[in-house]
Amino acid sequence: MKELQLKYGCNPNQKPSRIYMADGSELPIKVLSGKPGYINFLDAFNGWQLVKELKEATGLPAATSFKHVSPAGAAVGLPLTETLAKIYWVDDLGELSPLACAYARARGADRMSSFGDFIALSDVCDRDTAMLIKREVSDGVIAPGYTEEALELLKQKKKGNYNVIQIDEAYVPEALEHKQVYGITFEQGRQDLKIDDALLSNFVTEKKEVSSEALRDLKIALITLKYTQSNSVCYVKDGQAIGIGAGQQSRVHCTRLAGQKADNWYLRQCPKVMELPFAENITRAERDNAIDVYIGAEYMDVLADGAWEKVFTRKPDVFTEEEKKEWLSGMTEVTLGSDAFFPFSDNIERARKSGVCYIAQPGGSVRDQDVIDTCNKYGMAMAFTGIRLFHH
Numbered sequence: 001m002k003e004l005q006l007k008y009g010c011n012p013n014q015k016p017s018r019i020y021m022a023d024g025s026e027l028p029i030k031v032l033s034g035k036p037g038y039i040n041f042l043d044a045f046n047g048w049q050l051v052k053e054l055k056e057a058t059g060l061p062a063a064t065s066f067k068h069v070s071p072a073g074a075a076v077g078l079p080l081t082e083t084l085a086k087i088y089w090v091d092d093l094g095e096l097s098p099l100a101c102a103y104a105r106a107r108g109a110d111r112m113s114s115f116g117d118f119i120a121l122s123d124v125c126d127r128d129t130a131m132l133i134k135r136e137v138s139d140g141v142i143a144p145g146y147t148e149e150a151l152e153l154l155k156q157k158k159k160g161n162y163n164v165i166q167i168d169e170a171y172v173p174e175a176l177e178h179k180q181v182y183g184i185t186f187e188q189g190r191q192d193l194k195i196d197d198a199l200l201s202n203f204v205t206e207k208k209e210v211s212s213e214a215l216r217d218l219k220i221a222l223i224t225l226k227y228t229q230s231n232s233v234c235y236v237k238d239g240q241a242i243g244i245g246a247g248q249q250s251r252v253h254c255t256r257l258a259g260q261k262a263d264n265w266y267l268r269q270c271p272k273v274m275e276l277p278f279a280e281n282i283t284r285a286e287r288d289n290a291i292d293v294y295i296g297a298e299y300m301d302v303l304a305d306g307a308w309e310k311v312f313t314r315k316p317d318v319f320t321e322e323e324k325k326e327w328l329s330g331m332t333e334v335t336l337g338s339d340a341f342f343p344f345s346d347n348i349e350r351a352r353k354s355g356v357c358y359i360a361q362p363g364g365s366v367r368d369q370d371v372i373d374t375c376n377k378y379g380m381a382m383a384f385t386g387i388r389l390f391h392h
Contacts, residue, residue, distance in 0.1 A: 001027050009038045022178075028171035029142075033155045034163035036140055040118055042069050044142040047120025048167055050074060050227045055122035057195055057219045060239070062122040063102035063129075064224075065114040070232075070247065072113035074224045075105030075240030076216075084108065087268045089284050090132060100128035105240040107136060110261050111288045118142070118163075125150045133157070137285060144169040193387060195222045200360055200383045204372055207381040213238075214335055214358045214381075221337025222360055222389065228339070230390040233347075235262040235354060236335045242266075243354070251340065255347045259354040266331045266355075267295045267324060277313045286311065295319055331355035339389040341365040345374040352378050362388050 003020030004027065017038050021027055036044065043066035054062035054076055061077035077098030085091040088108030096104060099121060107114045119133060121143035130150035133141060140163025141154065154164050177190045193199075200218055203210075210218075217236040224234045228246045233254040235243035243262030245254035267273060268291060276294065278287055290311045293302040299318060302308060308315045336351050338361040348371060351359065359375065363384030375382045 001030070003027070004031070006038050006041075007035065014038075023174075028168040030166045032146070032151060032164040032166055034140060034158070034161050036163040036165060039069070040140055040163055043067070043118035044120065044140065044165055044167075046227045047071070047118060048142050050223060051120045051122040052169070053195065053223045053226070054220060057223060058216055058239075061099040061102050063099065063106040064120045065103075065106045065117040066120065067113055067117050070229045071106075071224055071227060071241065071244060072117060073106035073109035073241055073244070074220065075102050075109070076220065077102035078105070078239040080104060083269050083274070086274060089287075093128070093131065096132070097126050097128040099123050099126055100132050103129055103132055107132075109240055109242050109265055110244070111284075112292055113261075115285060115288075125154070127153070130154050139163060140165065142167055191226060191389075191391070193226070193389075195219050195226070199385050199387065202386070203381055203383045204363070204368075205375045205380060205382045207376075207379055210358055210381050214333070217335040218337060218358060218360045218383070221335055222385070225337050225339040225389045225391070227391055230339050230392060232339045232391070233258045234337045235259065235351075235356065236337070237262075237333065237355075242334070251338070251343060252346050252350065254338075255336075255350045259350055262334065262354045263328055263331075264292065264295060266328060267319075270319075270323075270327045272317075272319055272323065276316055279311060279313055282311060295324070328353075328355075333357055335359070337361070339391070341368070341388075342371050343367060345370045347371075348374040348378070348380070352380075356380065359383070360385055362386060 003018050006017040008015050009017040019041055046069060047064045047066045050064050051062040058076050064074040065072045080101050088104045090104045116137050116139055118139050119141040124145040125143045126147055127149045130153040134153050134157050142165040144167060154162055175190055176187055178185055178187050221234040221236045224241050225232050228244060231248050231251055231254050233245045234241050235258050242265040243258040245258030248254040290302050302311060332355040334355040335358040336356045341362050341364045343365050357380055359380060359382040
C-alpha cells in the first residue's frame, strides 16, 4: 500500500486528504481494523516514536496515551501497586502483563485527558493489554503486532470499527523531514537525539548523585517531551509521567499546569478519595469526572444537594485545603524535565511543591545561577543537557 485515502484532514471541510510515501515506496503500516483519520495518524506516528524510544532507553515495554498530538500519559511496564491498580480502575483484572501495566499507567495518570485517546505500544499487543483497551473509551491503537486473541478482542470494539494499526518496527524514516505551512515547504533534520546516560551526565547542582530509578525517570521525562507540543514540562515518578504541561506560551504556566496534574494524581491516592461512596450504576468516566471536581476548587459542583445524589450513595465530606496540603506533603522523589531552559527560579519553587527532587533541562538562561541556587536551597539535583527539545 503506497497511499491511503482519508475521509478528511484535521476538520471535515479539509478535503482531499491522504497519507503516502513521497518516494513512492510502500507505507510502513497496515490497517487491521477501522478507518483511522488524519489526526489519528498524527497521534499514532508520534506515539509510536515515543514508545519505541522509551523501550530502547529503559529496556522495558512502554505505552503512551495521545490526545491532540501530545501525550496525556506515558509509562514503562513496571508492576502496579495495589493503590495504583485501584485508582486506575484495573484492580478487577488481576495480575497484568508488563505491557498492560505500561498502558494502565499511561492511561491512568490523567484519565480525563486520556478519554478518547490514541494508544501506542512498544511491543506486540497481548491479551491483557487488549482486555484493558477494550473497555476504555479510545479511538485506536498502533503496535508492531498483535496476538491472534488480542486482535480478535480489539476487532469487537466499536462494533468492529475500532482503529487498529500495525507498524513495521524495522522502518527507519529519511534523515530530512518536510511539511508545508501556507503553501511553503519547511525542511529540517529529523529529531533523532538519543536520550541516554551521557546526555544526563552534567549535574550542575551541589547534589550530583542520583539513583538508577531517578535517572530512568529523567529519561522518561525527556523522551516524553520530544513528542509533546512546546512549550512543555513533564513530571515523572516511578516509571510513568504523572503530569504533562503542553503547548503553553509561558514556561511557568507549563510547570504549574503539569504540577497541578501531578498533584491530582497523588491526591487520587488519598484514602478519603479512594473511599468515595460511588453509586454502582455510574461509568468509569463519570467517576473520573466526579473525582476531578471533588479534589478541585469547584468541589460544590458535585457535593451540592441535587448533585451528589447522582454520583454517590451518601454525601461525602469536603476534602479541605488543609487535608490536601497535608497529603501532598508526602509526595517526594519526583523528577522533572523541561524542553527548554527555565528563565526564572519560580519554576523551581513551583516544582518543589509537587515533590520534585531531580530536574533535567537544557540550561543556557542568563539566570541559570539563580535557578541552580534555588535547587541547591532545596537539595535538588539538576542536570543541564545542553539540548533543547522543541516539538511543533
